[in-house]
Amino acid sequence: MLSAKTKLAIIFHANSKSSSAFMEKNAFLRILIFAFLILSCNTGNAQVSLDLKSALQYTLENHSTIQKAKIDVQIGKQTLRGAISTGLPQISANATILNNLSLRTSLIPAEFIGGQPGDVAQLQFGTNWNANAGIGLDQMIFNKQWLIALEATKKLEDFYTINLELSKEDVVHQTAKLYYLILLTETEKNILQANLEQIDGLLTVTKKQYENGFAKKIDYDRLRVQKSNLQTQITNIDLLTQQSVRSLKFAMQMPLDTEILLTDTISETPIAEVNPILAVPIYDQRPMIGLMNVQRQLYDLDRRRWKSGYFPTVSLFANYTYEWQADELNKFSEGNRWTDFSQIGLYFNIPIFDGMFKDSKIQTVQLNSLKTNFDIKSTKLAYQLQHQNAVTSLQVNQNNLATVKDTRQVAEEVYRISQKRYKEGLAPITELLSAETSMREAQTNYFSTLAKIKLAEIDLLHANGKLVGLAEE
Numbered sequence: 001m002l003s004a005k006t007k008l009a010i011i012f013h014a015n016s017k018s019s020s021a022f023m024e025k026n027a028f029l030r031i032l033i034f035a036f037l038i039l040s041c042n043t044g045n046a047q048v049s050l051d052l053k054s055a056l057q058y059t060l061e062n063h064s065t066i067q068k069a070k071i072d073v074q075i076g077k078q079t080l081r082g083a084i085s086t087g088l089p090q091i092s093a094n095a096t097i098l099n100n101l102s103l104r105t106s107l108i109p110a111e112f113i114g115g116q117p118g119d120v121a122q123l124q125f126g127t128n129w130n131a132n133a134g135i136g137l138d139q140m141i142f143n144k145q146w147l148i149a150l151e152a153t154k155k156l157e158d159f160y161t162i163n164l165e166l167s168k169e170d171v172v173h174q175t176a177k178l179y180y181l182i183l184l185t186e187t188e189k190n191i192l193q194a195n196l197e198q199i200d201g202l203l204t205v206t207k208k209q210y211e212n213g214f215a216k217k218i219d220y221d222r223l224r225v226q227k228s229n230l231q232t233q234i235t236n237i238d239l240l241t242q243q244s245v246r247s248l249k250f251a252m253q254m255p256l257d258t259e260i261l262l263t264d265t266i267s268e269t270p271i272a273e274v275n276p277i278l279a280v281p282i283y284d285q286r287p288m289i290g291l292m293n294v295q296r297q298l299y300d301l302d303r304r305r306w307k308s309g310y311f312p313t314v315s316l317f318a319n320y321t322y323e324w325q326a327d328e329l330n331k332f333s334e335g336n337r338w339t340d341f342s343q344i345g346l347y348f349n350i351p352i353f354d355g356m357f358k359d360s361k362i363q364t365v366q367l368n369s370l371k372t373n374f375d376i377k378s379t380k381l382a383y384q385l386q387h388q389n390a391v392t393s394l395q396v397n398q399n400n401l402a403t404v405k406d407t408r409q410v411a412e413e414v415y416r417i418s419q420k421r422y423k424e425g426l427a428p429i430t431e432l433l434s435a436e437t438s439m440r441e442a443q444t445n446y447f448s449t450l451a452k453i454k455l456a457e458i459d460l461l462h463a464n465g466k467l468v469g470l471a472e473e
Contacts, residue, residue: 047259052179055252055262056471059175060168062253069164076157083153087140095133100126127325131332134321141316141346144308152301159294165468166287171251172471173462177455178248183266184451185244189237191443195436196230198419202432203227205423219429226433266450283383286465292376299369306361310351318344387463394456397449404446411435411442 050058060066103124110119140146203223209215249256283289320342324332331337418435421427461467 047261048254049261049263050179051263052176053471055175055179055248056172056467058254059171059252060468060471063167063171064253065167065171066164069160069167072160073157073164076160080150080153080157083150087143087146087150090138091135093133093135095131097131098129100128100130103128128327129329130323130325132321132323134319136319137317139316141314143313143315144311145305145313148301148305148308152298152305155294155298155301159291159298162287162290162294166291168468169287169462169465172467173458175248175251176458176462176467176470178244178251179262179264180266180451180454180458182241182244182248182262183264184448185237185241186262187266187447187451188444189234189241191440191447192230192234192237195440196227196234199223199227199230199436202419202422206429214425216429222429222433226436266447266454281384281387282464283380283387286383288379289376289383292372292379296369296372296376299365299372303362303365303369306358306365309354309358312348312350314349315347316345317347318342383463387460390456390459390463394453394460397452397456401446401449401453404442404449408439408442408446411439415439 103126105122105124107120108123109115109117110121111117113121113123115121203220206215206220206223210217210220245260246256249258249260254260320340322338322340324338326332326334326337415432415435415438418427418432422429422432458467461470
């Protein structure tokens, strides 16, 4: 796409003389164009606002894994077309022209041409030049292997479609978790920033008290060290946030230089109990289980295909050939040197013994199918564990929420009182700093619990295969 600057350059150079005269008389237009260029440049670096739903939608639309899975679906359609085509009439045309540099010599009894009995005579048959053109038809009439292979190819198309859903499920799960981890990190930064502002205020008060002889230098130094520690923690959180944001953009397959703003927040609204619908495991419906079931069906079709190899096959063939023969090339147009012939028939192939090759293939397919049964059992067990862990994590964090909320409120009240006592000279600096540390830990634990609840909900949706639906609502 052309940039605004390039578009304007094309317009200006289309008619340089008239354009120059026009611009000289319209200074105001030049100002407008200059402003347009600036706005166009700024638009290219505009910040992208993302809530969770839009982040998941962007991932579904742009992730390379999903795009490749969509291509696989198209490949499955083309594979089916190719399988069908082998059962349709196969028509081909051919033409050859050749020069017999030396005709082949045949030996015949000499007595056939008047010679002595017991002698042989050498004869050459044919012409120096031969040419032919023909058309042939082959049509499958009965081939049980082809019928079953066609059924398997249709099932392979289902395999690719389910794999697309599996790819969607995996990539949106990663995006959702990274999204909330960034929100938690930003919340921790806000807590530190608020505490830093309070320490700044205390530092100002303590400095004046120290200058007037009402505070100790050690109190001022401790506050200064605490401020420095908070600033370092904020700087480190900024770096970690930048790293997490890059990871999120990579998970979404978004250009890493894109500026994004996460608009969701870790809500402090009361959390409801575990959704009864989500608490019921439905992992049997997850794409991976469907994928394994299709794989098992494909093994069964493959077994049937090899067994059908014991059946005979029948095909129809027909051809028509027009042939020319002469000793000299310049006789190509002579009509009496052209002949034609045609054929039509049925071809039967009856397998009798293949050295147990097909039987070995049948046994191998059955063993692979047996392995798939164990894979399905193991995967269902893993999904059951994942679901129960997600429910337990959600319940545990919901149970903890009331406690950490009360602890936060108590810690904030203790800090408020300690701050007041310190300003009145009734409490040492150690009491204030201890209260500040406890308050910060309680605030962090509170918001961390809220984030863990959201992450547990995300895991529960993922365990039930409903996370993609969150983006497609």
